[in-house]
Amino acid sequence: MNYFEAFALALIQGFTEFLPISSSAHLILPSAILGWEDQGLAFDVAAHIGTLAAVVIYFRKEVVSLLSALFGSIFKGERSKESKLAWMIVLATIPACVFGFLxxxxxxxxxxSAWVIATTTVVFGVLLWWADKNPNLNDSEYSADWKKSLFIGIAQALAVIPGTSRSGATITAALYLGFTREAAARFSFLMSIPIIVLAGGYQGLKLATSSEPIHVGFLLTGIITSFISAYICIYFFLKLISRMGMTPFVIYRLILGFGLFGYLLMGS
Incomplete structure (x- = not known):
C-alpha cells in the first residue's frame, strides 16, 4: 500500500459506508480489478474509527439523548420515546452480531468474490427501488416496535454478504415498513453506531494479538480521510434524500453490477 491507495480506500470507505451502495464491495473491487494489495487489518480499524467518529459527531445530540434515556430506563425505570428507540436499536443490532459470528x-x-458482489449489487438495488416506491412512507423512526426493529435487524445481518450494503439493506427494510426516507436513513445511521463499535472492537482485538506491521502515516490518512468523507456524505445525504429519493443509487447499483458482470465475462 502507498499513500495514494490509503487515501483512495479511505475516501471510498467514508463515502460508501452510509450510502446504499455497499462499502465492502467498493473496498474489495480495487484488489479484484486493479490488483491492489489487501489494505490489512490495521487500516480497516483506522477506517472504522474515522466513520464511527463522523456518525457519532453528526448525531451527537441524538446519541447523548438516546444513551441517557437508555440508562434511565435501566436504573430508574423511566420510559420515553427516546428510551424505546434506544432499545429498538439494541434489538436491531443482535441479528447482525449472531449472523456475523456464525x-x-x-x-x-x-x-x-466479484461474482457475488455483482449479483448482490443488482438484486438489492432492485429491492431498494421497489421499497422506495411504497406509497405509504409516513412513519418516523420512533414508530419502530420490536417486530419492525427485528425485521430491519435481520436485513442488516444480510449485509455481511459483500455487495449487499448495510445501509442499503436497512433503509430498504425501513422503507418497506413505511418509514419516511429521512426516518429510514436516520434509523439506519443510528443502527450503524453499535455495529461499527463492535466490528471495530473485534478487529482491534485481532490486531492487538497479531504481528501485522503498523504504518502510522497510512493509519492517520485512513482515519482523517474516512472521517471527513463520511461526515460530508451523511450531511448531504440527509439534506437531499427527500427530494431525490433512492433512484440515483438504484441506477448506480445497476450500472455497477451489470458493468462488473460484463467485465467478468470478458475476462473469463
Missing part, C-alpha cells in the same frame, strides 16, 4: 468464515472463504 457466518464470518463462510463469507471470507466463499463470498468475497
Amino acid at each position: 457466518m464470518k468464515d463462510i463469507v471470507e472463504l466463499y463470498l468475497r
Whole structure:
C-alpha cells in the first residue's frame, strides 16, 4: 500500500459506508480489478474509527439523548420515546452480531468474490427501488416496535454478504415498513453506531494479538480521510434524500453490477 491507495480506500470507505451502495464491495473491487494489495487489518480499524467518529459527531445530540434515556430506563425505570428507540436499536443490532459470528468464515472463504458482489449489487438495488416506491412512507423512526426493529435487524445481518450494503439493506427494510426516507436513513445511521463499535472492537482485538506491521502515516490518512468523507456524505445525504429519493443509487447499483458482470465475462 502507498499513500495514494490509503487515501483512495479511505475516501471510498467514508463515502460508501452510509450510502446504499455497499462499502465492502467498493473496498474489495480495487484488489479484484486493479490488483491492489489487501489494505490489512490495521487500516480497516483506522477506517472504522474515522466513520464511527463522523456518525457519532453528526448525531451527537441524538446519541447523548438516546444513551441517557437508555440508562434511565435501566436504573430508574423511566420510559420515553427516546428510551424505546434506544432499545429498538439494541434489538436491531443482535441479528447482525449472531449472523456475523456464525457466518464470518463462510463469507471470507466463499463470498468475497466479484461474482457475488455483482449479483448482490443488482438484486438489492432492485429491492431498494421497489421499497422506495411504497406509497405509504409516513412513519418516523420512533414508530419502530420490536417486530419492525427485528425485521430491519435481520436485513442488516444480510449485509455481511459483500455487495449487499448495510445501509442499503436497512433503509430498504425501513422503507418497506413505511418509514419516511429521512426516518429510514436516520434509523439506519443510528443502527450503524453499535455495529461499527463492535466490528471495530473485534478487529482491534485481532490486531492487538497479531504481528501485522503498523504504518502510522497510512493509519492517520485512513482515519482523517474516512472521517471527513463520511461526515460530508451523511450531511448531504440527509439534506437531499427527500427530494431525490433512492433512484440515483438504484441506477448506480445497476450500472455497477451489470458493468462488473460484463467485465467478468470478458475476462473469463
